[in-house]
Amino acid sequence: MKNMIKQKKKTIMIAVALCMLLGSGLVLSKLLGVSFAKNDIKLGDEVKFGNAIYEFDDSEHLYASYIRPIKKTATVSIPDTIKVKGVTLKVTGIQYDAFLMVQNLLYINRR
Numbered sequence: 001m002k003n004m005i006k007q008k009k010k011t012i013m014i015a016v017a018l019c020m021l022l023g024s025g026l027v028l029s030k031l032l033g034v035s036f037a038k039n040d041i042k043l044g045d046e047v048k049f050g051n052a053i054y055e056f057d058d059s060e061h062l063y064a065s066y067i068r069p070i071k072k073t074a075t076v077s078i079p080d081t082i083k084v085k086g087v088t089l090k091v092t093g094i095q096y097d098a099f100l101m102v103q104n105l106l107y108i109n110r111r
Contacts, residue, residue, distance in 0.1 A: 041087065042056065044056065046067060047085075049079075049082040049083075049084060050077075050079070051070050051071050051076075053068050053069075054082055054084075054089070055095075056084075056089065057092070057093070062088065063093075064084075064092070065091070065092065065095055066091060066094045066095065067095045068095065068101075069098075069102060072103075072104070073102075074105060074106045074107065075107045076102075076105065076108050077109040077110075077111055078091060078108065078109070079111045080111060
């Protein structure tokens with residue numbers, strides 16, 4: 001009976017340790033070969049790529065959203081992926097007010 005209790009405690013401790021590792025992104029970074037150290041991008045960070053600002057949305061799936069253009073032009077191109085600090089992010093969204101202040105926008109190109 002004591003051995004069974006010890007085994008359950010050990011299993012619970014291992015499960016808690018794994019949850020802590022997954023929550024901190026350590027396992028993810030090792031599996032994907034990317035680093036999310038202090039100098040790298042973090043969730044919610046806005047990053048510049050080309051003529052636009054993107055927001056890092058999801059560390060598990062490496063998603064980003066188009067936030068706004070830097071220069072207001074008549075044509076905007078939104079790529080499928082962007083590469084920021086050595087990490088490739090898939091662009092999966094456009095912020096609802098991304099083009100609110102762009103008065104002469106004629107065309108949005110989704111590459």
